[in-house]
Amino acid sequence: MYTESNEKKLDEIISHYPVKRSAILPALYIAQDEHGHVTDDDIRYLAKRLDMRVNEVEEVVTFYSMYSRKPIGKYKLQVCRTLSCMLQGAEQITEHISHKLGCEIGGTTPDGKFTLQEVECLGYCDLAPCLQVNFDYHEKISTESVDQLIDSLK
Numbered sequence: 696m697y698t699e700s701n702e703k704k705l706d707e708i709i710s711h712y713p714v715k716r717s718a719i720l721p722a723l724y725i726a727q728d729e730h731g732h733v734t735d736d737d738i739r740y741l742a743k744r745l746d747m748r749v750n751e752v753e754e755v756v757t758f759y760s761m762y763s764r765k766p767i768g769k770y771k772l773q774v775c776r777t778l779s780c781m782l783q784g785a786e787q788i789t790e791h792i793s794h795k796l797g798c799e800i801g802g803t804t805p806d807g808k809f810t811l812q813e814v815e816c817l818g819y820c821d822l823a824p825c826l827q828v829n830f831d832y833h834e835k836i837s838t839e840s841v842d843q844l845i846d847s848l849k
């Protein structure tokens with residue numbers, strides 16, 4: 696199902712937990728790393744490997760915003776849309792990014808480089824508004840700072 700190295704990683708991760716299903720979050724990262732998103736086959740395969748029902752794996756994938764069921768860009772831009780960030784202009788910044796990239800919220804640029812999403816609280820409310828780019832966090836963002844950031848990633 697996965698490359699030899701990712702199969703080894705999966706085996707090792709599963710071995711760290713007394714109950715296989717507890718490995719679901721890191722296992723889904725492996726799936727997403729392998730295929731760029733979590734596929735139907737990934738869900739069926741991980742359900743079998745982790746002694747879970749297919750719908751249980753699907754529920755985890757759809758609950759957490761860090762997993763995607765469809766292909767995403769190289770850089771996933773996730774703007775927080777919860778209260779503190781909204782009060783600090785997150786909505787305007789999201790619209791600005793959407794306009795700059797020519798990409799709808801929830802969409803991916805035609806070159807496959809950027810995906811733009813709105814997500815719930817990123818846990819940095821005191822530093823609102825916040826943006827997560829893949830695994831990096833950017834606090835107190837502005838239209839100017841996101842312009843610089845996006846230009847540096849192009």
Ligand code: FES
Nearest residue numbers: 775780817819820
């Ligand atoms: S409200 Fe945006 S990080 Fe918490």
